[in-house]
Amino acid sequence: MTDELFTPTIKDAKVPTRPPWNPDSIIYPAFFGGPLAGSVLGFLNGRKLLLSRSHLLLIAGTGTVAFAARAALTATVLPSYARSIVAAIAGVVVWLVVAALQRKAFRAAIQNGRDAVSLVGPGIAASIGFGVLEFAFIYGVLL
Amino acid sequence: MSGIGLKRAQALLMADRPQEALRELATLSAEEAMHPGAFYLRAAAFSQLDQHAETVTAARQGLEAGGPDPDLFQLIGDAERQQGHLEAAEQALLSGLSLAPNHLGLLCSYAAACMAANQLGKAAKLVERAAAQAPTAAAVYAIRIQLAYTRGEDRKAQEIAREFVAEYPESAAAHALLGGTSANRGQVREADAGARQAVAADPTVGDYAELALETRIARHPLMTPVRPFIRFGPIKTWIAAIAIIYGLRMLKMPMLAGVFAIGWFLLCVYSWVVPPLVRRWMKRRYRAF
Known part of the structure; x- marks a missing residue:
């Protein structure tokens, strides 16, 4: 058979073995917990989905930059009423990057007999943990 | 297919009654039970029941009894994929395609395996080849929808599902896919209608019942405030x-x-x-x- 479509390509492919979270669900912890919660969960999920190194770095980098921007804006120019919404916007920006990089890989991964696992527990833990961490850093260290 | 027992098992399978088909197959005479068709029906019944390991075993026994067969290879490929064994799936599907390079089911199943491995370019080429052969086959509609979904093209997936329903208004699978693709776009009413029609057309399939429960949940009054997010x-x-x-x-x-x-x-x-x-x-x- 000379048909190139019928040469095996899957045998060398790496396939996720750990059940992923639905990347769309990461918006909740990102919104309530802030950019660090969103990027840590996005990073962990990206590893489950076997994302490339550069995409994982992009997620981590976006999280760091979004957190730095949130901290800098809060500590300098923002009036108090806008502070909490900027945290949420920074988180949602991180989620946008996570979702854009993970949607296809996630939808492929759930076709090999694996269902997504619930993000509710880890999501609440990350929201509270990283939310407090960001708050403590900004209000304890910077302000 | 010879023998009244085999015919009865086949009829039960076509009526989506895999449990009863298996019971019928268990009562076959020793000679009939070694017929390659018996192994195929057993494997297909396990496949309908989502018992993937048993599907593979029965299909492999069929290959031993009757020699290479594209349909058996397809059952093995699908079952291996569902268990996450993509390499074994590919091997079985390619064995089948080397016997029957234009086998519609094998082309679609290999496309599905490529999607599961996130090789969407190759999957698209396989889907194209299947579609060129039988543009209005039900399996082709289903795999095109699956490809659009995997690519994240929810609107396109729904459009193909509409075509599928228009072509096969009696098909439970078509209605279920229209329900599922509408749900992905947050169109709760259409999603619920599709799921209900799927269950009405074929009440025996657990996946349709599950989908109908999900779309019903989405229509619950307490979910109303959340609808803008989904929509x-x-x-x-x-x-x-x-x-x-x-x-x-x-x-x-x-x-x-x-x-x-x-x-x-x-x-x-x-x-x-x-x-x-x-x-x-x-x-x-x-x-x-």
Whole structure:
């Protein structure tokens, strides 16, 4: 058979073995917990989905930059009423990057007999943990 | 296919009664039970029951008894994929395609395996080849929808599902796919209608019942406040909310902006907390029967 479509390509492919979270669900912890919660969960999920190194770095980098921007804006120019919404916007920006990089890989991964696992527990833990961490850093260290 | 027992088992299988088909197959005479067709029916019955390991075993026995067969290779390929054994799936499907390079089911199943391995370019070429052969085959509609879904093209997936229903108005699978693709776009009414019609057309399939429960949950009154998120997606809803909050501030109405912002925050909390509770509550209610 000379048909190139019928040469095996899957045998060398790496396939996720750990059940992923639905990347769309990461918006909740990102919104309530802030950019660090969103990027840590996005990073962990990206590893489950076997994302490339550069995409994982992009997620981590976006999280760091979004957190730095949130901290800098809060500590300098923002009036108090806008502070909490900027945290949420920074988180949602991180989620946008996570979702854009993970949607296809996630939808492929759930076709090999694996269902997504619930993000509710880890999501609440990350929201509270990283939310407090960001708050403590900004209000304890910077302000 | 010879023998009355085999014919009866086949009829039961076609009527989506795999349990009874297996029972019928267990009563075959020793000679009939060694017929390659018997192994095929056993494997197909296990496949309908989502018992993937048993499907592979029965299909492999069929290959031993009757020699290479494309349909058996397809059953093995699908079952291996569902267990996450993509390499074994590919091996079986390629063995089948070397016997029958134009086998529609094998082309579609190999495309599905490539999708599961996130090799979407190759999957698309295989789908194209299947579609060139039989553009209006049900399997081709289904795999095109699956490809569009995997690519993240939810609107296109729904359009193909509409064509599928128009071509096969009696097909439960077509209605289920239209329901599922509508649900992905947050169109709860269409999703529920599709799921209901699928269940009506074929009440025996567990997946359709599951989908119908999900679409019913989405129509629950407590889910109404969450609908904009599902319908328009988080990005548009968010941009709208931020535009309103800051717009009100610029119009020198900080009080109203504050009230709206608090309401928005509460809605976000609600959309995180309430849907899992509604889902759990409704599932418990329906499982009770």
